[in-house]
Amino acid sequence: MTVNTPSHALCDDTAIGSVAGSVRPLTTSITETTPASKTTAFAVYLVAVLGVLIASWPVGDSDGRGAIFLADKAWFYVTLLTVGYLVSRGLAKAGSRAHHDA
Template sequence: MTSAARPAGPVPGGQHAPAGPAAAAGRPTAALDADRASATETKPAFKTTEFFVFLAGVIAIVITALTVDGDASTGGDPFNAEQALRYITFLAIGYMISRGLAKAGARQRSGGHR
């Protein structure tokens, strides 16, 4: 069996005929490889919904810590600054883990082999 209709010699103009799906699109294979290498799977952190949820959580914790007050009979603040900072730290850790998981599946290449 012979191969499908491909020119036997060089293509006029000195360019090689691209093979595969690139030929159908009319783009050279090298251009497709460059597009794939520069494409990233994840968005920048400030464009994600988890960033806005993180900010909303921090704002809610700060507002709650400022408004919740203890009464004189209990002798203290039930939700003080120390607890607020602890919860903000928990939120930050969760946010960092979620971003790490999102980037773990990214196909971005830094130019070198891993």
């Protein structure tokens, strides 16, 4: 009777310890998407919201014709930007895989 020993079982304990220490345990959550605050889409969203709010700040012009960009329209655009950003994050998360142990 012969026993075949795999080649990876023949290495010394120090090599196994260094390799085993660098491997993540299987019980951790694995996600493919980054947190929302670390994405460029979040930065673009913030810049767009600030741009809309700054554009709506001057509510009148020098001719006295009234408001150029009303605040209610500005907040409507901010709402549309927010919904668009949330939908894009939802689509990004929908394609990711995550293993949650309850």
